[in-house]
Amino acid sequence: METLRIATRKSPLALWQSEHVAEALRDAHPGLMVSLVPLSTRGDEVLDRSLAAIGGKGLFLKELELAMLRGEADCAVHSLKDVPMDLEGPFALPAILPRADHADAFVSNHHDGIDALPAGARVGTSSLRRQAQLRALRADLALRDLRGNVNTRLARLDDGDYDAIVLACAGLERLGFASRIRARLDAPRWLPAPAQGAIVIETRDRDARVQALCAALDHADTRACVEAERAMNRALHGSCHVPVAAFARLDAGLLTLQGLVGSAVDGRVARAQASASVGDAEALGRHVAHSLLEAGAAQFLPSLP
Numbered sequence: 001m002e003t004l005r006i007a008t009r010k011s012p013l014a015l016w017q018s019e020h021v022a023e024a025l026r027d028a029h030p031g032l033m034v035s036l037v038p039l040s041t042r043g044d045e046v047l048d049r050s051l052a053a054i055g056g057k058g059l060f061l062k063e064l065e066l067a068m069l070r071g072e073a074d075c076a077v078h079s080l081k082d083v084p085m086d087l088e089g090p091f092a093l094p095a096i097l098p099r100a101d102h103a104d105a106f107v108s109n110h111h112d113g114i115d116a117l118p119a120g121a122r123v124g125t126s127s128l129r130r131q132a133q134l135r136a137l138r139a140d141l142a143l144r145d146l147r148g149n150v151n152t153r154l155a156r157l158d159d160g161d162y163d164a165i166v167l168a169c170a171g172l173e174r175l176g177f178a179s180r181i182r183a184r185l186d187a188p189r190w191l192p193a194p195a196q197g198a199i200v201i202e203t204r205d206r207d208a209r210v211q212a213l214c215a216a217l218d219h220a221d222t223r224a225c226v227e228a229e230r231a232m233n234r235a236l237h238g239s240c241h242v243p244v245a246a247f248a249r250l251d252a253g254l255l256t257l258q259g260l261v262g263s264a265v266d267g268r269v270a271r272a273q274a275s276a277s278v279g280d281a282e283a284l285g286r287h288v289a290h291s292l293l294e295a296g297a298a299q300f301l302p303s304l305p
């Protein structure tokens, strides 16, 4: 019988996402045996330093990629927002699943939203993108680092370490915590990470059998949106070192991309927006990146060539 082994991180969200993909693959290919190969990654283990300090988001991928190269897994499942703009090595992304809720969530036990926070309130997030947008809206807030998986972050909020935290709606909803969302932080006022809410399957680029199986789950509309967002981020050399936010929506064949680059230090932000036909996702991303630079984004970016 044909089999497929999915490498996954061990966090509750990663396991949920990988099980979701396994179910979808079994549905698409009756008779296919799909199993999970749970692995620990450096990004999960080192929680006392920022992701930027320990080498960026690629840390979540590397161990899973090595398992594929060793032949211990056929594919890996990731949150696309954690996948670097340029894959390194002999890998491909044959399936991007339909996007869930793209928005960030304001989570608090005492307050209804960012505007309702008292002066100087402690808000937990280690994301430079979220810090910059919080600063832009409320210069008085006391931003505090907060890493760890979704469950850990909620537990620290409940312990009273923070007055509020910001998380992705998609992660909360997948783990059964939708009731913790006090407010959705929505465009145009607040933008998510490029590709937030989209799950992706990574395979070896030469493995045609596995790529064909996975491609059955690819969702063209989601791929077009996240391609525009990721092309914008790529053109800005975006990574977790840089506060870049992007959101594209597709409406009757027209793709509209909103982008933001900001400063986590003082909350200044540059914004830009443009539309293009769905076939021009990459060009749209580059165009919005260019507009952002014209709007002053370069001063917030570490080093542009």
Ligand SMILES: NCc1[nH]cc(CCC(=O)O)c1CC(=O)O
Pocket: 079, 080, 081, 082, 150, 166, 167, 168, 169, 170, 171, 195, 196, 197, 198, 199
């Ligand atoms: N940074 C970790 C991460 N990667 C993906 C998600 C949420 C799920 C998604 O965006 O698909 C999260 C948690 C969060 O940001 O709250």
